[in-house]
Amino acid sequence: MAKILAIKFFEEPTLKVAKSLLGKTLARKSGGKLIRGIITETEAYVGPSDKASHASRGITPRTKIMFGDCGMIYVYLIYGMYYCLNIVTGKRGYPAAVLIRGVLSDGLNLNGPGKITRHFNINKNLNSKKLCKNSCLWIENSAEIDPKEIKSAPRIGVNYAGIWAKKAWRFYLKQKAAI
DNA sequence: AGATTGATCCAT
DNA sequence: TGGATCAATCTG
Secondary structure, eight states, rough: OOOOOOOOGGSSSSHHHHHHHTTTTTEETTEEEEEEEEEEEEEEEEEOOTSSOOOOOGGOTGGGGGGGGBBBEEEEEEEEEEEEEEEEEETTTSSSEEEEEEEEEEEEEEEEEHHHHHHOOOOOOTTTOOOOOOEEEEEOOOOOOOOEEEEEESSSSOOOHHHHGOOEEEEEEETTTTO
């Protein structure tokens, strides 16, 4: 029986959470169906001065969720077309989140945030909800990942962020992620 | 390589 | 109130 990750899991430092999430099972109940997938790629957005993070501009109606409690779901629309799924990490008042960027589900390699949210039926209704069964979106513990399987790379699409663009805060599984 | 799309933020 | 910006994806 798979075990649901405790909220405590997301209290850890964001970079650690981003790595730990690899190999875990993302579960979604939607329309009476249960969808599951293995997380293969994540990105970390850490702290108030991370220029690549929405939170670098301070608290706004959109970003305040990142300043809130860990284990919250942060969903936002990007380029007017695609939703991105993030999990808030760290302590209340410290803006940080992990972007879920790659998932293996139903034999599909969902290598992009927009593909994941489409396949999992994730939309803004889930924004600011807690990661748990009640919200119909949660993460289960599954096989431990050998740290040697984890690769890191610069984050995607943040060239504008200066020195922050160079941080290797994207993590993915060597075998499974095929980008 | 280009088009698409709309919420959000900041400067007026 | 308006314009610039954006953590993406698809098509050809």
